[in-house]
Amino acid sequence: GQQLNQSPQSMFIQEGEDVSMNCTSSSIFNTWLWYKQDPGEGPVLLIALYKAGELTSNGRLTAQFGITRKDSFLNISASIPSDVGIYFCAGPQIQGAQKLVFGQGTRLTINP
């Protein structure tokens, strides 16, 4: 099946810094989803992207659907302590039964 590769696997930053993470695949996706998971909780959908080249913002978060449809990135500006968590990219598999494919996640740690 399709696979998603997320990088970096972990990030250690200072409060106030900007963050950038990305997700790549060897095959195309028609939708890119970005989730955040707080410790001990279920993932929450942050941003959904539906069209190649689309750039979407949600507060301090900005995500883009790559032109090739094989990648996406998520930026967080001016990080704050509550941004700590695991960020996952995901996309509905195109061929076969519809199920979501997830990246391995990027763990964000912020030093105050």
Added chain:
Amino acid sequence: DGGITQSPKYLFRKEGQNVTLSCEQNLNHDAMYWYRQDPGQGLRLIYYSQIVNDFQKGDIAEGYSVSREKKESFPLTVTSAQKNPTAFYLCASSILGPGGEAFFGQGTRLTVV
């Protein structure tokens, strides 16, 4: 409020016992999913269902069973055949078709004692 509810939040099981995790959604979603998450790891798909009375194995189905008798409900049974059942279990649901954003429950942390 519309949403997806998992219960219980924490569950303890003796080795060798079966245990069932509950997942209910009132979002009228056709598809439902069960994922397993180990500490510091990503999400691994156990089972999924796209329609009532039908479900498919995911990547790590061994030692687990599910049923989908109602659209709203997708319980997961962790059987004694699961060798390492201690983990965080997440249930999700989504629409079928373009988009397909999944919405997750709060998770159940299962510990085998």
